Amino acid sequence: MRILFIGNSRIGDFILSSGLLAHLIETYRDARITVVCGKIIVPLLAHTPNIERVIVLEKRKHHRHWLDLWLMTVGTRWDLVIDLRNSAVSRLLRAGQVRRVERVRGKRLHRVEEIGRVLRLDPPPDPRLWPGDTDRAAAADLIPDGPPVLALGPGSTHEHKRWPSDRFAELAVRLTGPGGILPGGRVAVIGSPAERAQAEPVLAAVDPARRIDLMSNTPLLTAAACLQRCALYIGNDGGQMHLSAAAGIPTLGLFGPTPAHHYRPWGERSDYVQAPEPFEGLEARIPEAMKAGVSLMTGITVDAVEAAARRLYLKVAPTESPRIGEPASAVLGSGMDIDGKPGTM
CATH class of the missing domain: 3.40.50.2000 (Glycogen Phosphorylase B;)
Incomplete structure (x- = not known):
């Protein structure tokens, strides 16, 4: 199964969508996933499992970065395309399914809830990190x-x-x-x-x-x-x-x-x-x-x-102030390495 995940370029927005990415990884365990994101996001994916490729989307004049992305992805027949940017690219690819973010009028939804609706997930999956x-x-x-x-x-x-x-x-x-x-x-x-x-x-x-x-x-x-x-x-x-x-x-x-x-x-x-x-x-x-x-x-x-x-x-928090020595409970994952230079705060 081939999945294209067109994500965000900013750290906060990508983290809010990471639960949906984790859902795809865990639901389609044999899938080969390509993630599209900004350069600063790449290090967050360093230990994420099932990521076959990371495409760095660097902004160019006249929106030419979207043309670059189309050229890099049009030759593949995708089983599923998740487009969190609602770009024209996802409409121009060969794909079994294309899912995009839907804006809901009259509802004050959190961004995580909006993203969960892409795959009709209720409750939406929590954001996920994969530190090594x-x-x-x-x-x-x-x-x-x-x-x-x-x-x-x-x-x-x-x-x-x-x-x-x-x-x-x-x-x-x-x-x-x-x-x-x-x-x-x-x-x-x-x-x-x-x-x-x-x-x-x-x-x-x-x-x-x-x-x-x-x-x-x-x-x-x-x-x-x-x-x-x-x-x-x-x-x-x-x-x-x-x-x-x-x-x-x-x-x-x-x-x-x-x-x-x-x-x-x-x-x-x-x-x-x-x-x-x-x-x-x-x-x-x-x-x-x-x-x-x-x-x-x-x-x-x-x-x-x-x-x-x-x-x-x-x-x-605990009834007594904890001393540091044990990591806090968290929604964290583990996985294999991919190529990428460390990103920074």
Whole structure:
């Protein structure tokens, strides 16, 4: 059986669709699967079973990347094509079945639910990650055994989606201080080097003996394994938030000008805090905010995030704060290697 899976190019969107990919792998165990995705996604597939080929879709002028994809796939007779991009390519291939994302009017569906409807799966499959033994070993070096770890993601590609760094810093002090949900806990600040400026105030607020600086080019699956060693993650809406939720740890996402009902972290161990202003109003202000380089997340208070974090942690966490040494329970898989250079946060 030959399956073509046309996926997303952004980390968060691809992670939200990974449960559907896992469903295909487990349902059609002898299938040969070709995955189409962005270059940054390739490392997430490094240990995914049954992947015969990964096609990197690099954006070109005049949408010529879709022509490139058609030329690379038109010579194959596909049994099933899953097109999460609703592209013209899937309409022009020889295929037994073609399944695309359907927009449902009048329903506020989560993206995972939309994707599940592609194969009429209800409930939809949870996002899935496939870290390898080398990723887990690297994570154990980066986050050694010891007191529980609060993971924070203060960065974001766009300023308007960033909760202020000084509030992340205050939150870290509250949650790991006396009376906090993780008293005496360590604080891991996770992100890319490009987000270093947002991380510095948070790192500076934590005792050097308790802080873990992961603001580096950490491979994606190693970052997932690191998150799996943490007790709680709190961060802005983005790919790292979805990586944390897929790793199975309690995850709290912070939302402003994006719809939380559609992109909140998925799963029973996740929750979110939405800015008090309706996101539609904030969304309309995005062009202005991008031009001015300002955040649209200032309506969220530290008190609100602390309260939400406490509710979530007490709902899903052990009665005693765990010490690091055993990975958190998660929806994780294992599989064989494919070629691909490590991707990074």
